[in-house]
Structure formats: C-alpha cells, structure tokens
Amino acid sequence: MPNDKTSYKDKKVISIGIISELTGLSERKIRYYEERKLIFPERTGRGTRKYSFSDVETLMEIANQIEDGVQTYEIKKEMSKKQKRDERNKMIRGQINAQFNIRK
Amino acid sequence: MPNDKTSYKDKKVISIGIISELTGLSERKIRYYEERKLIFPERTGRGTRKYSFSDVETLMEIANQIEDGVQTYEIKKEMSKKQKRDERNKMIRGQINAQFNIRK
DNA sequence: CGTGTAAGGAATTCTGACACG
DNA sequence: CGTGTAAGGAATTCTGACACG
Numbered sequence: 001m002p003n004d005k006t007s008y009k010d011k012k013v014i015s016i017g018i019i020s021e022l023t024g025l026s027e028r029k030i031r032y033y034e035e036r037k038l039i040f041p042e043r044t045g046r047g048t049r050k051y052s053f054s055d056v057e058t059l060m061e062i063a064n065q066i067e068d069g070v071q072t073y074e075i076k077k078e079m080s081k082k083q084k085r086d087e088r089n090k091m092i093r094g095q096i097n098a099q100f101n102i103r104k
Numbered sequence: 105m106p107n108d109k110t111s112y113k114d115k116k117v118i119s120i121g122i123i124s125e126l127t128g129l130s131e132r133k134i135r136y137y138e139e140r141k142l143i144f145p146e147r148t149g150r151g152t153r154k155y156s157f158s159d160v161e162t163l164m165e166i167a168n169q170i171e172d173g174v175q176t177y178e179i180k181k182e183m184s185k186k187q188k189r190d191e192r193n194k195m196i197r198g199q200i201n202a203q204f205n206i207r208k
Numbered sequence: 209c210g211t212g213t214a215a216g217g218a219a220t221t222c223t224g225a226c227a228c229g
Numbered sequence: 230c231g232t233g234t235a236a237g238g239a240a241t242t243c244t245g246a247c248a249c250g
Contacts, residue, residue, distance in 0.1 A: 008112045008157045013126070015220095017241065018117045018154070027242080028211055036210095046219060048242055050122070053112045071209070119241095121220065131221080132232055140231095150240060152221055175230070 012042040012050040019051045023059045030059065036072040038062055038079065116146040116154040123155045127163045134163065140176040142166055142183065 020027050033039050034049075039058055041049040065075050124131050137143050138153075143162055145153040169179050 011157075013118045013122045015119055015122075015241080016243095017148070018119075021148075022117070026211075028213085031243090032210065044121070044125075044219095048219075053115075066210080073209095119220080120222095130232075132234085135222090136231070148240095152240075170231080177230095 009053045012052045012055070014051045014053075014056075016041075016049050016051070019056060019059070022056050023063065025059060025063060029063075033059065033062055033072065036076065038072060038076055113157045116156045116159070118155045118157075118160075120145075120153050120155070123160060123163070126160050127167065129163060129167060133167075137163065137166055137176065140180065142176060142180055 014022075016027050016030060019025075019030060023030070030039070031049075034041060039051075039055055039062070041051045041055065044050060062075055065078075066072075118126075120131050120134060123129075123134060127134070134143070135153075138145060143155075143159055143166070145155045145159065148154060166179055169182075170176075
C-alpha cells in the first residue's frame with residue numbers, strides 16, 4: 001500500500017463563497033491572506049479560486065492569530081517553521097517504515 | 105466519543121461545475137439525475153447546488169450503470185435496497201456497541 | 209497593516225423549453 | 230428515456246483602486 005492517500009481533505013474543490021461561509025471570513029480577508037502567502041488555492045481553467053478542507057482549517061488558525069494581534073508576516077514565519085517540523089517527522093516515519101519492511 | 109464524525113466526505117460544498125470536471129459528466133446529466141431522485145445536492149442561500157465527495161462517488165456509479173443500459177428507475181430501486189441493507193447493518197453495529205459499553 | 213467598498217467585466221449557475229429518438 | 234442546446238436572467242468571482250488608520 002504505497003502513498004495512495006488521495007485524501008478528500010486536501011482536494012481543492014471549494015469556491016471562495018463557500019469558504020467564506022465555512023470560515024466566517026470575508027472574501028476580502030481570504031484573498032488578502034493569499035496575497036500574503038499564507039494560503040494557496042488552486043485555480044480553475046478560467047481563474048476562479050478553489051480551496052480544500054485543509055485550507056478551511058488553516059484559515060481558522062490564521063483568523064485566531066490575527067485576532068490575537070499577530071501580523072501576517074509573523075504567522076507566515078510560524079507556519080514555515082511548523083512545516084519544517086512536519087517534514088522532518090514525516091521523513092523519520094519513512095525511515096522507520098523502511099526498517100520495518102526490510103526486517104519482514 | 106459520540107457520533108462526531110463530521111466527515112469531509114459528506115459535506116456538501118462543491119459546485120456543479122467542479123462536480124462536472126471531477127466526474128466527467130455534463131451538468132445536464134448531473135441535474136437530470138437529481139430530477140430522477142438519484143442524487144440530492146443541497147442549495148446555497150440563493151439556489152446554487154452544492155455536492156459532497158460522496159455525491160461524486162454516487163455519480164460515478166450511476167454513470168457506470170447508465171452505460172450498461174440500466175434505466176434511472178432501476179438504478180433508484182437498487183440504491184434504495186442498498187440503503188436499507190446499510191441501515192440494518194448500522195443498527196446491528198449500534199447494538200453490538202451498546203452491549204459492549206454495558207459490559208465495560 | 210488589515211479590511212471595507214464601489215466598479216465593471218467575465219464566468220457560473222439556474223430554469224423551462226424544444227429537439228431527437 | 231436520456232441528453233444536447235440556445236435563451237435570458239440572476240448570482241458569483243475577479244482585479245485594481247481608493248479609503249481609513
């Protein structure tokens with residue numbers, strides 16, 4: 001069973017109007033956070049933004065931090081730190097799995 | 105841990121254009137299958153249809169059957185049979201869990 | 209810096225209908 | 230029966246800009 005996760009959570013299929021309802025954020029805010037590189041929707045053939053459920057979660061976290069007075073630049077820094085942690089963990093997990101499979 | 109599943113799979117958030125891309129079906133077909141009660145999108149405040157990932161799967165199954173020459177009426181009958189099976193199974197599972205929890 | 213808003217255009221979606229078969 | 234299409238309207242989304250602070 002390789003990396004066949006194709007999780008629904010990460011599929012970019014939701015338009016900005018629905019995202020606005022789901023998160024309670026204005027479309028203006030959502031587009032602005034994209035401008036600040038905090039979120040990365042895909043685009044349809046003719047340019048409308050598409051988001052995933054993961055993006056909804058990310059947006060909620062962003063909104064919380066903004067409420068606490070954190071600036072978008074700081075949020076971005078935190079997010080990239082977190083991503084590096086996640087990548088390291090993922091790599092370690094991969095190595096453990098490799099060990100395990102070799103033994104088997 | 106009650107029934108807190110809120111699965112992304114069943115959340116109705118995808119517009120018909122995206123569904124059309126995802127399934128390869130025309131919007132006409134998708135709306136027609138709704139007319140024949142094979143699929144049940146929700147509506148936004150102002151009337152546009154919203155579908156879930158489950159709906160995508162259902163639509164693929166419908167498309168396969170249509171290709172095999174099955175009529176929408178037959179498909180609907182099969183679907184309601186299947187749903188009854190699923191409900192029975194769910195109920196049995198519920199009872200097993202109840203037993204289990206009482207013993208604990 | 210973060211967000212609201214009015215502006216104008218382009219793309220999306222909706223319904224009811226006619227067509228073919 | 231299942232599906233395409235043209236029709237007209239309504240709602241959505243997009244971008245760039247001005248505003249306030």
